[in-house]
Amino acid sequence: MEVPKKNFPLNAKDYKLYEEVGEGVSASVYRALCVPLNEIVAIKVLDLEKCNNDLDGIRREVQTMSLINHPNLLRAYCSFTTGHDLWVVMPYMAGGSCLHIMKSSFPEGFEEPVIATLLREVLKALIYLHAHGHIHRDVKAGNILVDYNGTIKLADFGVSACMFDAGDRQRSRNTFVGTPCWMAPEVMQQLHGYDFKADIWSFGITALELAHGHAPFSKYPPMKVLLMTLQNAPPGLDYERDKKFSKSFKEMVAACLVKDPKKRPSSEKLLKHPFFKHAKTADYLERTILDGLSPLGDRFRMLKAKEADLLVQNKDLYGDKDHLSQQEYIRGISAWNFNLEDLKNQAALINDYDEISNVEDPKTTEQQNRVNGVTLPPEKLSPEMHNDDNNNNNNHSDAKTADEIPNLENSLALFPIEPLQALEGCFDICEDDVATVSPTGPDENPLDTEQKSPVKLSPKAKDQETERENIESLLLKKSLQRSIITGPKKYMSGSLLPDNVVFPNKLFSNGEREHPQPRFRVERNYSGPLQHLHKNNMSNSLSDDVSEKPVVQQKGRFKVTEADISPKVPGGMPSPPSSTIPVASLLPSLQSILQHNTSQREEILGLIKSVEQTTSGNHMEHVESGNGDISQISPTPRERELHSQVILLQQSVGSLVEQLQRQKMRNAQLEKKVSDLMKKNSIKEI
Numbered sequence: 001m002e003v004p005k006k007n008f009p010l011n012a013k014d015y016k017l018y019e020e021v022g023e024g025v026s027a028s029v030y031r032a033l034c035v036p037l038n039e040i041v042a043i044k045v046l047d048l049e050k051c052n053n054d055l056d057g058i059r060r061e062v063q064t065m066s067l068i069n070h071p072n073l074l075r076a077y078c079s080f081t082t083g084h085d086l087w088v089v090m091p092y093m094a095g096g097s098c099l100h101i102m103k104s105s106f107p108e109g110f111e112e113p114v115i116a117t118l119l120r121e122v123l124k125a126l127i128y129l130h131a132h133g134h135i136h137r138d139v140k141a142g143n144i145l146v147d148y149n150g151t152i153k154l155a156d157f158g159v160s161a162c163m164f165d166a167g168d169r170q171r172s173r174n175t176f177v178g179t180p181c182w183m184a185p186e187v188m189q190q191l192h193g194y195d196f197k198a199d200i201w202s203f204g205i206t207a208l209e210l211a212h213g214h215a216p217f218s219k220y221p222p223m224k225v226l227l228m229t230l231q232n233a234p235p236g237l238d239y240e241r242d243k244k245f246s247k248s249f250k251e252m253v254a255a256c257l258v259k260d261p262k263k264r265p266s267s268e269k270l271l272k273h274p275f276f277k278h279a280k281t282a283d284y285l286e287r288t289i290l291d292g293l294s295p296l297g298d299r300f301r302m303l304k305a306k307e308a309d310l311l312v313q314n315k316d317l318y319g320d321k322d323h324l325s326q327q328e329y330i331r332g333i334s335a336w337n338f339n340l341e342d343l344k345n346q347a348a349l350i351n352d353y354d355e356i357s358n359v360e361d362p363k364t365t366e367q368q369n370r371v372n373g374v375t376l377p378p379e380k381l382s383p384e385m386h387n388d389d390n391n392n393n394n395n396h397s398d399a400k401t402a403d404e405i406p407n408l409e410n411s412l413a414l415f416p417i418e419p420l421q422a423l424e425g426c427f428d429i430c431e432d433d434v435a436t437v438s439p440t441g442p443d444e445n446p447l448d449t450e451q452k453s454p455v456k457l458s459p460k461a462k463d464q465e466t467e468r469e470n471i472e473s474l475l476l477k478k479s480l481q482r483s484i485i486t487g488p489k490k491y492m493s494g495s496l497l498p499d500n501v502v503f504p505n506k507l508f509s510n511g512e513r514e515h516p517q518p519r520f521r522v523e524r525n526y527s528g529p530l531q532h533l534h535k536n537n538m539s540n541s542l543s544d545d546v547s548e549k550p551v552v553q554q555k556g557r558f559k560v561t562e563a564d565i566s567p568k569v570p571g572g573m574p575s576p577p578s579s580t581i582p583v584a585s586l587l588p589s590l591q592s593i594l595q596h597n598t599s600q601r602e603e604i605l606g607l608i609k610s611v612e613q614t615t616s617g618n619h620m621e622h623v624e625s626g627n628g629d630i631s632q633i634s635p636t637p638r639e640r641e642l643h644s645q646v647i648l649l650q651q652s653v654g655s656l657v658e659q660l661q662r663q664k665m666r667n668a669q670l671e672k673k674v675s676d677l678m679k680k681n682s683i684k685e686i
């Protein structure tokens with residue numbers, strides 16, 4: 001088919017490394033000469049120490065790379081280790097990546113015939129991969145390589161997961177597969193796994209990237225990108241702003257960027273789209289995009305210097321790590337190491353400025369919300385987001401129009417919990433996931449891959465999924481409760497949640513939840529496993545009178561008041577003893593408190609159980625109705641009734657939990673006093 005098989009030597013001394021032409025997280029790519037064959041090659045040098053927790057993964061993927069045989073896929077000639085490094089020898093693609101070409105000469109993106117030509121080749125590569133049971137998972141301009149003669153190869157398949165690892169186990173567990181701007185919503189969510197269609201989404205994003213010179217949302221930090229991808233209508237080509245592009249291009253992009261993967265075409269079907277009739281031959285690319293380009297090594301050096309300059313400038317400006325990493329991302333450094341802590345920090349940043357926007361006039365805020373359903377001040381909106389709005393109205397069958405308030409509310413109901421759930425679900429997904437996809441033989445029609453079994457979830461992921469399902473029901477409940485609230489709305493953390501709505505907490509990777517931020521946040525609260533069931537400001541709970549008292553310390557949602565520090569025990573229990581009371585007289589009080597706690601605990605557990613049963617029942621109904629997109633569901637009367645029950649149960653649980661918390665605190669204080677007294681007594685005895 002392609003290049004006849006040559007025997008590339010497996011020894012570093014047979015290669016002469018020249019200049020560096022590319023860089024990833026743990027790999028650098030060099031132009032090199034294979035001395036015995038007198039052939040210019042590219043060598044990707046992987047630092048195995050940085051991938052030391054996934055050597056098998058690397059080996060397996062490099063093997064796959066060697067077995068691949070398609071003119072539009074970058075295959076490995078051979079690979080071998082030398083010292084701590086793994087060398088992967090590949091064909092040298094003298095034009096570099098489409099991203100590099102755009103950065104150097106086409107910052108505003110390519111012309112349509114160029115895009116059609118590039119994408120058709122990529123699509124052929126995807127058809128081959130999908131037919132062989134592979135999901136690329138990282139389709140983007142940075143991985144579309146162009147040779148000196150305009151031939152195109154899709155690179156970097158499979159090894160991406162190990163390359164994103166930074167070395168230690170924890171980081172690798174918290175690592176995403178793919179790059180957020182290009183990542184399909186279902187990959188972020190991990191609700192039901194994902195399949196080949198994830199590549200079709202990335203393909204659509206890549207089309208936009210090639211059209212504009214950057215991917216949608218690329219100027220935002222990863223966490224924000226996740227939120228936008230999940231919450232906003234899919235991005236697309238705008239009828240106004242993108243006038244220069246044809247209707248068929250717009251339609252092709254819209255077909256790829258449908259949130260429901262089942263509604264996206266397969267790669268093979270997509271190739272039949274009229275847009276690809278505009279595709280030309282390789283020499284057209286040679287003439288249009290390669291002509292006049294300086295050698296790849298020079299371009300790479302220049303881009304690197306430019307990026308280093310920007311980094312220095314940003315360091316001077318902001319002087320902190322978070323800004324630097326965000327800037328790196330904004331400039332399009334393709335490989336990004338995702339760390340849970342970074343993402344949490346970014347989530348906190350997002351809430352911060354959403355809070356600012358929320359103190360404004362609700363009307364203004366609602367207007368701001370109308371752009372894509374996320375509370376953002378206008379200056380934070382990218383042109384794509386404005387586009388999206390237009391697209392919603394023009395382009396997408398499944399998109400929400402700006403004035404559809406119920407839909408907007410549904411969308412907001414998921415914010416900001418679902419993206420964090422999504423983050424949780426993205427953990428522990430590794431190369432093995434790909435291996436679990438049942439491969440289709442080359443003879444099978446890839447069009448039939450529409451219903452292919454999704455990637456299997458690990459047992460942990462399954463648990464997470466169950467938890468997510470429960471949360472989904474709670475989210476529905478939230479949107480229901482909101483719909484019956486009248487009068488001016490209060491806002492918190494970017495959603496349209498009134499203060500008296502039960503607010504299920506955000507999920508983190510360890511299965512614990514983070515508490516929603518109070519309006520004037522002091523610090524996050526990670527204490528106590530039962531706290532995730534707390535409600536916010538329940539009208540009929542004990543918290544009401546507590547909230548009136550001067551706040552001594554505010555932690556997360558919980559306020560510790562002076563009253564709590566010198567508590568009066570409810571239910572006619574005696575006030576805490578003074579130090580003059582003998583220790584023995586405290587025991588009945590303590591026993592009674594303990595008993596009280598135990599019975600409350602049982603009550604709570606019972607309530608949790610019934611909440612879970614109710615919510616999982618609801619979820620099943622949704623699943624059976626075949627509607628996986630929570631934001632699109634309008635509850636039936638039966639569901640409403642169940643949701644109301646859930647709300648009531650939640651309220652009781654929340655109230656009980658708060659009481660329990662208070663009791664716990666008092667217990668602790670009493671215990672302390674007891675031990676003080678005991679100490680005193682023992683000193684006296686001595």
Ligand SMILES: Nc1ncnc2c1ncn2[C@@H]1O[C@H](COP(=O)(O)OP(=O)(O)OP(=O)(O)O)[C@@H](O)[C@H]1O
Pocket residue numbers: 021022023024025026027029042044074090091092093094096097100138142143145155156160163334335336
């Ligand atoms: N065979 C090649 N010929 C020329 N340039 C190459 C070749 N392979 C890779 N490059 C360049 O090196 C860059 C980094 O390579 P590669 O994509 O394999 O690394 P990575 O760490 O996997 O990065 P990422 O996953 O972010 O794309 C590419 O974006 C491309 O510009």
